[in-house]
Amino acid sequence: MAHGRLWWLLAVVIVGLAACSEPEDAVGEPGSTEPGGTLVAGDCAGDALLDCARSGSIGPLVPDEPVTAAGEPIVLGMVNQENTPGGSYPELSQATEAAMAFVNDQLGGIDGRPVSLEVCNTGFSAEGSTACGQRFVEQDVPVVLGGLDIFGGAIEVLADNDIPYAGGIPISTPSAQSPNSFQWSGGTWGATVAFADYASTELEAERVSIVYGEFGSIAQSAEYGQQVLEQRGVETQLVPYPVIATDIASPLQAAATTDPDAVFVLTADTGCKAAFDALRTLDLTARKFFFGACAAPSIIDSVDTEASDGTVFNVEGPVSEGAGGEVADADVELYNAVVERYGNGLNPIGAGTVSFRSFMNLWMVMSQLGADSLDAAAIDAALRAQVDTPSFMGHPYTCDGEQFDGLPAMCSPQQILAEMEDRELTQLGSWIDVGRIHGE
Amino acid sequence: MLSHRSSGVVNFAHVAGGVYVAFAFHEFRATGDLVLPVLGLPARVHLLTRPTLVSALLLAVALAALLGAAIYALVFRPLRNRPALTKVVASLGLLLYLQEVVRLRFPVVGSGVTTRRPVLPEDPVRLLGTAVSQNRLLLAGAVLLVTAALTATYRYTRFGLATRAAAGNEKGALLLGIAPDRLGVANWAIATVLAGLAVILIEPISGLDATTTPLLVVPALAAALLGRLVSFPVAAAAGIGIGMLQSLILGHAVQPEGSWIPEWLPTTGLQQAVPVLLIVGVLVWGGDPLPERGAIAARGLPTSPRPAFVPWWTLGGVIAISAALLTTGSAYRQAIIVSMVFALLALSVVVVTGYVGQISLAPLAFAGVAGFAVIHLADAGLPFPLAMLVAASLAAALGVLVGLPAMRVRGMSLAITTLALAVAIDQLVLASPSFSGGAAGRSAPRPSLLGLDLGVSARGADNFRPAFGVTVLVVVTLAFLAVANLRRNPTGLRWLAVRANERAAEAAGVDVGRTKLQAFATSSFLAGLAGVLLAYATPTLSPSSFMVIGALVILALTSLGGVASLGGAVVAGLLAQAGVVTTLSAQLPGGGGADDYVFALSGLALILTSIFAPAGVTGLLRRGHRPVEVPA
Structure with missing residues (x-):
């Protein structure tokens, strides 16, 4: 509907971001010291940028000396929602532009040609989204990057024209299911399945309550979690609440009545604090599971340590230095440095990590294809051919459409869980293959 | 209710004003900066180096009092x-403006959430065997206190009695030496202060967000409506009752005892809809079939011109749109189709x-019902255009x-009632x-x-096929002609x-009830057609x-186009969004709706239109050429 000012979807949009954010203590203010052995820009600032890049997942494509791209730009599209009262996510395009500036300035673009980005704003409407897709069809761009688009109409138009749609925040159904979509995140679906796996195996929970905002992908995600739990014999209670909830304590109270062993709280980050406080008041002994963005320092600092202690969060990258190996460390270091240098003041913490990762992964694929071979069909085929390919700041990815049952767009839905203790995150085990678990 | 008493306005931007005040409160508490709500003026003024809770509350x-007074x-x-x-539209413009002020003045990028220190203590206490957070008890106490204070004020004080007198008969109040304007300013200031404090106090419970928090006005309006926009105790009791x-309902629906509820009935839908339906029933x-005797007919209704030169407008429009559909690219074809729908x-x-x-x-809501209904009907084998007509008829039935x-029910109350039913x-x-x-x-x-084949989609630049565009044109043209004809005849x-x-x-022999239902049926049939075309x-x-x-x-x-004329619908x-104007503006340098202030300016445009060009x-x-009439 063309009312670009549908305000109340924001909460859901944020939930999508919440499930996709990087571990908050892995990225941080440039040049600062973060808890948990955070890597910071100072380690690879200035001329050392390429050295950092060489140690990371893009290493094989990094030139010996900085190469500045020149000539006719290769134009890519990006669909995002910006400057609307229904929520504005400029950090997604800003992070992409930072990555692109680095690539053009130091990595030689693609075969020496610069990459340029055209961002189309959906205006937070279904028709706006469709118009974005059609615009890029007419421009004949070889690929469109995802930002955040709750409607997904653009993806369907692009699919009709065999143009791949890559990365961003997978929040709409087409972004997760369309045959032309390629995603480097598990979205809310991945997070919830990871929670279900941990609750059923590690906690050996017998009863689980899933409290969730009743809208879109969140409701689907709750069902995904329920499927996994019930298949494993766990009694599961779904407790939906309206997106505009005046008090989340009411659904949490309803969830508490069954005396669950674990409670999954699928809430927007604006609802995290209220949920923490309400759970504390209810004095639930159940283990709490929240989306990763609820672990943001700004939220955790505002709740009692008692309220957040023991809470499990999902993240899509190793939590601290060394946990994901040297390559992951170098990627995080490079990310912080690039955002500091090319980000025009962009805060490195947040959903920009996902779009940054998307661009870098896509750049790797396009660089291997070469500038002369860049068309939609070639990029589509190349993405489909990726098997266990290193992903920037993420789990290696495979885009064969079979990584996550029912969500063929997910190339790397794997998740890591981390537990909060004294406002510090500690990683719980290694990557969880949520796609395989859901398909069992 | 306070603002309604003094100016007859149900202000959809009421909570949005509170949201701005709450953001300003937290910002001042954190930085000592006063953030100003007027775009174009400096964004902030540094006032204190070490702000305290008390100074922030003061x-x-x-700020809230000034804002309320200024809005009035x-x-x-x-x-x-x-x-x-007109008042509804102005309040919508204000809502849009205030939301944008918060977005622009407190730039929390995307998913960012800032740390906010609560005002009330949050430790749990045991009450009747149940743990309850102190802030909820204190909040409930505050509600009762404010309700009692307001009730006493408006029943026993000179200010309260004067407000009620002015609300009942402004001219009479003037003759008694009461200044309605001063009362209005005071009431709006009090109302906005209460909204600001309420949003500050509920922030730890329901969060604070520029987008979702202002929408709390919907349940608040429902409670106020139950108090008939007059009774504070009833409204407060209704608010608490709705929440309970x-x-x-939620507690029952998610327990095994709630298994009787069919799966197709959404749990949250029941939770939200049942109280709403009760309120509407009450x-x-x-209500009264007719306005009370002596009720003053609204003045300043927008003129409703008798459609003139209909054949010529129709011919010209059809030729121009057909030509555009056949000669422009797919992006413009889409824009034309969106605009027509x-x-x-x-x-x-x-x-x-x-x-x-x-x-x-x-x-x-009618459009949505018809849009999904036509999909079911078409899947069941009903052909076009029969499926379209049946789906639109379903919408018409729902409209009745x-x-x-x-x-x-009429006026503002009807607006809230239909909003509740749409929910x-x-x-x-x-x-x-x-x-x-x-x-x-x-x-x-x-x-x-x-x-x-009348389908919309095709590959590449052929998408948004002209054949579909012409189909939409035919349906829309017939609809406009039908309405023009209705407007011109006794109906x-x-x-x-x-x-x-x-x-x-009624005195002139018009069956008022039947006429209203006829209009609702016609209107919802048209909305249903639009929903079908969207589908x-x-x-x-x-x-x-x-x-x-x-x-x-x-x-x-x-309303911006002109709510009582066919041309208004065209505008x-x-x-x-995604129609002809936004698509054209996207082609301009720096266009595409990317401008930071475009929605704030839209809000201002709505307010100005309401005041100067209803x-x-x-x-x-x-x-x-006639000069613009400035309201007194």
């Missing part, structure tokens, strides 16, 4: 004698609100049901996965007629008579396309 109270003086005082619709009922039961939706608003004066906020309250339709029907497909939505089969005269004065119309035009129709709040935007756009369609853009064009 600042919030002062600048926006609603000029509108105090205007029809309810919702909790009980209102209708207590939204002009149809706006036409439904023109009929029920512009011609008959019934503020309905449900047309989008929603219109029933209009037999006994019920949205939450119970459109949110039902078995009807709408849930988050994934549903796709309509391609329409065809006599073997001719239209009856509509306008009801709009002008229900008692007079055909969209790759996948999603329930999120029909969320209730969008109805406010459509009403606002139609609204042109202005719709007949909208088309009214201004008709007025031509």
